[in-house]
Amino acid sequence: MNNAQYADILESIATLRQIRGDSPFKSRAFENAARSIRKMPEKIEELIDEGFDLTSLDGIGKSISGELHKIHETGESPTHKELLANFPDGILELTRVEGLGPKRIKLLYDELGICDLASLEIAAEAGQISALPGLGQKTEDKIKSEVIRLKNTSVDRIPLPLARAAGESIVAALSKLDCIQKIEIAGSIRRGRETSKDIDILVASKDYTLVFDTFVGLKEVDNILVRGDTKTSVRLKSGTQVDVRVVELWQFGAALHYFTGSKEHNIQIRSRAKKMGLRINEYGVLRLSDEEYIASKTEEDIFGAIGLPWIAPELREGGDEIENALNGKLPELIDKTSVMGDLHMHTLESDGRNTIPEMIEKAKSLGYTYIAITDHSAFVPVTGGMTADRFAAQIEEIRKENEKHSDFTLLAGIEVDILSDGSLDMDLELLKVCDWVVGSIHSGMNMKKENMNQRLLTAMHSGYLNAFGHPTGRILGGRKGYDYDLDLILGAAIENKIAFEMNGSTGRLDLNAEMAKYVSQKGAMVVLGSDAHSTRGLDEMRYAIQQSRRAEIPKSKILNSLSAADLLLATR
DNA sequence: GCCGTTTTCGGCCCGACTGTTTTCAGTCG
Numbered sequence: 381m382n383n384a385q386y387a388d389i390l391e392s393i394a395t396l397r398q399i400r401g402d403s404p405f406k407s408r409a410f411e412n413a414a415r416s417i418r419k420m421p422e423k424i425e426e427l428i429d430e431g432f433d434l435t436s437l438d439g440i441g442k443s444i445s446g447e448l449h450k451i452h453e454t455g456e457s458p459t460h461k462e463l464l465a466n467f468p469d470g471i472l473e474l475t476r477v478e479g480l481g482p483k484r485i486k487l488l489y490d491e492l493g494i495c496d497l498a499s500l501e502i503a504a505e506a507g508q509i510s511a512l513p514g515l516g517q518k519t520e521d522k523i524k525s526e527v528i529r530l531k532n533t534s535v536d537r538i539p540l541p542l543a544r545a546a547g548e549s550i551v552a553a554l555s556k557l558d559c560i561q562k563i564e565i566a567g568s569i570r571r572g573r574e575t576s577k578d579i580d581i582l583v584a585s586k587d588y589t590l591v592f593d594t595f596v597g598l599k600e601v602d603n604i605l606v607r608g609d610t611k612t613s614v615r616l617k618s619g620t621q622v623d624v625r626v627v628e629l630w631q632f633g634a635a636l637h638y639f640t641g642s643k644e645h646n647i648q649i650r651s652r653a654k655k656m657g658l659r660i661n662e663y664g665v666l667r668l669s670d671e672e673y674i675a676s677k678t679e680e681d682i683f684g685a686i687g688l689p690w691i692a693p694e695l696r697e698g699g700d701e702i703e704n705a706l707n708g709k710l711p712e713l714i715d716k717t718s719v720m721g722d723l724h725m726h727t728l729e730s731d732g733r734n735t736i737p738e739m740i741e742k743a744k745s746l747g748y749t750y751i752a753i754t755d756h757s758a759f760v761p762v763t764g765g766m767t768a769d770r771f772a773a774q775i776e777e778i779r780k781e782n783e784k785h786s787d788f789t790l791l792a793g794i795e796v797d798i799l800s801d802g803s804l805d806m807d808l809e810l811l812k813v814c815d816w817v818v819g820s821i822h823s824g825m826n827m828k829k830e831n832m833n834q835r836l837l838t839a840m841h842s843g844y845l846n847a848f849g850h851p852t853g854r855i856l857g858g859r860k861g862y863d864y865d866l867d868l869i870l871g872a873a874i875e876n877k878i879a880f881e882m883n884g885s886t887g888r889l890d891l892n893a894e895m896a897k898y899v900s901q902k903g904a905m906v907v908l909g910s911d912a913h914s915t916r917g918l919d920e921m922r923y924a925i926q927q928s929r930r931a932e933i934p935k936s937k938i939l940n941s942l943s944a945a946d947l948l949l950a951t952r
Numbered sequence: 953g954c955c956g957t958t959t960t961c962g963g964c965c966c967g968a969c970t971g972t973t974t975t976c977a978g979t980c981g
Contacts, residue, residue, distance in 0.1 A: 405964055409953035441954050479970090481979050516972055567981085580981085606980095608969050613980095623981080625968095638966085643981065650965040655957075661966055706957095 383417050383424050386451060389460050390414035390444070395472055396463040398482035399489070412439035412644065412698070417448075419697065421898035428452045438699060470496030476536060477526045478605070479519065487512060501527045533619050537575035539856035541886040541923055544569050546600075546620060547579040553598055554624075559587035561629045566639035571693045572926035574856060574889050578613075578621035582639045584629040595624050631663045633678035638662035644698025652702065653686050660686075694929040711932040716925055718941045721750035722918060723793065723816055724849065724881065724909030729774055730755035731763045733914040736781055736790070742915035744788060750944035752793035752816040753778060757805040759797040760822045766794070768807035775814055789944035791815040795849055800824045800831075802838025804845075811844040815948065818881065818909075820849030825862050832864040840872035846951045847907050847939075848873060850883040850890040858887070866895075867902075874904050877951065879939045882931075884924030885911035893930035900937045907939040 394410035416438045417424055427434065434445040447457045467489065473496055474485045488494040491512055492503050500523065503509055510520040538546075547565045555563055560583060564570075567580030585591050592612045596604050605613040605621065613623045627635040638646060639662065650660045659666040664676030665685040675681035680690045688705045692713055695701040704710050725739060726732030732739075736753055743751045755774065756765030766774065775792045782790040793816035797805035804811065804819065811817050819839050827835065839845060848869075854861035873880065880899045883890045888911070891899065900906055908924035910917055928938065935941045942950060 403953085406953050408964080412954080439954070443953060479979070483978060514972065514977075518971060578981090606969055611968055613969095639981085641981075643965090646981090647965050651963095652957095654965075659966080662968095 381425060381451070381455070383420060386424050386448060387414040387418040389451060389457055390417070390447070392472060393447075393457065393460050393463060395475060395482075396460075396467055399467060399471065399486050400463065401482070401486060409439065409441075410444065413444045415644065415698065416440060419699065419894055421894055421901065424448060425452060468495040473497055474500060476530055477523060479522055479526065484515070487514075497527055497530060529619070535857050537577050537857070538620060539887055540569065540572065540574050540576060540889065541920065543576040543579055543620070546616065546618065547581060547622070550579070550581060550595070550598065550600070550622060554581070554583065554591065554594060557585075557587075557590060557594055559585045559590055561585055562632050564636060566636055567623075567641060570640050571642065571696055572893075572923075572930050574892055574927070578623060580639050581622065581624045582632070582635055583624060583626045584632045585626055586628070588626045591626050592624070625662075627662065631676050633680070634660070634664040634676045634682055635662045637679045637682045640693050640696065642697050645696040645701070648698055648702050649686065656686060658686065692929060694926060695932070712934060713929040713932070714925065714935050714938060714941065715929075716922065717747065718935050718938070719748070719908060719921060719925060720943055721748045721752070721789075721791075721940050721947070722746075722910050722912070722921055723752040723791070723847065723907055723940055724754050724795065724818055724883065725751060725912040725918065726755050726763075726795075727753055729753075729770065730765045731913060736778065738915050739912070739918070740781070740785070740788065740790060742918050746918060746921070749787070750789035750791060750947070752791035754793040754795040754816065754818050756822075757794060757796045759799065759805040763822070765797075765805075768810060771806060771810050771814075775810065791944070791948075793817060795820050796844075797822055798835065798839040800827070800835060802835040802842075804839065804842060808844060816846050816951070817844055818847045818849040819845040819878075821853055821862060825853055825859070827862070829863045829865065832862055833868055836864055836869045837872055840869065840876050840878060843876070845876070845878045847879045847881050847909075849881050849909070850888050850911070851880050852890050852892075852895065854890055854892075855887050856889060861890075866898075870899055870902055870904055873899075874902070877905070879905040879907040882906055882908050882924045882928055883911050884909065884920040884922065884927070885917065886920060886923075889923060889927055891927075893927045896928060896933060897931040900931065900933050905939050906933055906937055909940075 390410045391414045394407045398407045434440050434448055435442060447459055451457050474480055492508055494500050494503055504520050504524045509515055510517045547569055551563055554560060562584035564582050566582045568576045583591055596614055600616045601614045602617045603615055605615055611625050615621050625639055653660045657668050659668055664673040665682055667674050675685035683690050691701050691705050727736050756763035758765040758767050778790055778792040792814040795818045798819045798821050799805055852861035880891055882896050896906055910921040912918040
């Protein structure tokens with residue numbers, strides 16, 4: 381059983397206990413433990429086998445440690461089992477219904493026996509819900525439309541790049557208003573979580589009405605969920621929820637911090653403030669003794685008021701970031717200026733849409749001093765990949781093009797297919813003379829684990845690879861990824877100086893932050909790549925950068941933070 | 953259930969919005 385499965389059980393316990401009406405603090409304890417386990421790179425099973433004391437982990441005490449041991453031994457938690465005996469399994473799906481929380485779910489179950497979406501729909505159609513105390517016609521109508529919506533949507537979370545793109549389009553539209561003084565995407569998108577449940581946008585303006593009128597009138601908007609004085613939420617036609625919050629300019633920093641979250645980070649920050657005789661809300665830091673706001677304008681002010689340095693949004697997940705901030709142990713994070721070049725991109729030579737000079741021009745505008753062109757090899761026909769002849773010709777072309785630039789280096793590279801037997805889909809002599817080789821899997825992804833291990837080991841030991849492209853093969857919200865023994869392949873990669881890629885392209889984010897942190901801590905180098913198929917695609921480097929920040933990867937572990945000359949030395 | 957800049961016991965963030973209420977509970981982030 382992997383960490384996610386342990387976390388799922390703890391989360392299920394948390395939700396069921398809420399519905400049962402237990403202390404909300406006990407529920408939260410299970411949620412905290414679940415989150416802690418989910419983002420931990422070490423495998424909980426191995427820790428238990430090694431006799432590691434789980435209570436030393438964040439949010440895990442004696443009781444939950446005991447649960448975890450029982451799950452390890454028997455595959456099931458007694459607490460979970462007991463809860464499931466009281467409530468049918470399907471009751472958990474009711475939490476997806478907007479407007480239904482634990483109290484109402486319990487009421488619906490106790491009074492009407494509602495235990496899943498199907499029985500909820502029947503009761504709503506029969507008018508039984510509006511007859512319950514505290515619930516009326518509007519609630520019943522809303523439930524009906526929610527059931528219809530949920531029947532048509534299987535996923536509740538959308539991949540970060542899509543969420544950000546949707547958010548930026550709304551920001552662009554609202555920014556046309558003269559009354560907007562400041563506008564920023566907040567929430568999980570700002571923190572760089574790989575999927576988002578909704579899009580949070582913060583606005584500073586004096587004309588709240590105009591902002592909201594414009595917002596709800598946008599063509600992407602399907603319907604208005606709530607509209608108040610300072611906050612409006614809509615659902616887009618795509619199904620995504622967007623929340624817009626408007627504050628005064630002087631409150632922007634406080635509001636940005638509040639609206640960025642995470643929820644657990646905010647709880648910890650506010651608890652700390654409380655102990656210092658302060659109260660933090662979205663308007664600022666309030667000194668309780670005289671009810672004066674002592675900080676509001678910037679996030680730095682908010683953190684400063686409680687004796688902390690500014691903490692990067694990517695770190696605000698309610699883990700150990702506050703403790704680290706206090707001890708001066710916040711990791712140094714890279715930013716876009718740390719990335720000197722992009723080492724994964726495609727051109728018209730395979731399935732890209734732009735020429736080499738066009739890619740160079742865009743790369744220069746991003747501040748890069750080098751790029752590697754890495755068109756596909758021929759194995760997967762749909763990519764229009766290169767045969768040996770074509771690759772040889774492209775290397776020539778790249779050498780000539782490189783001559784034209786004094787302040788920029790164009791590297792000859794390739795994204796070569798790792799074939800089923802682990803051999804590489806290219807003339808090996810050419811791999812030897814080119815500058816940069818990304819090895820990737822694009823076929824036979826469902827191979828059995830043992831075979832995949834052998835395939836990758838063969839490739840890793842070939843002596844030709846510089847990087848392992850999109851190393852898990854997962855697609856966000858889609859494909860799960862290849863099955864192989866990470867530690868085994870990681871060892872071979874380190875031995876052969878092969879970097880693991882953090883691929884920023886839409887839908888991939890592969891490696892993700894958790895795995896990247898793991899491989900980096902184990903000693904592997906990481907390379908950030910856009911996997912661009914057009915000049916615009918080069919912008920997706922920012923997702924690789926942001927995930928590397930979440931993973932707390934130091935600059936010294938990022939291969940393309942080196943200059944071209946040092947990169948070539950390091951990969952010899 | 954967890955945890956400790958005041959704590960091994962007693963706290964555990966804070967406010968907006970809605971609907972069903974005649975003053976507030978429930979939900980949400």
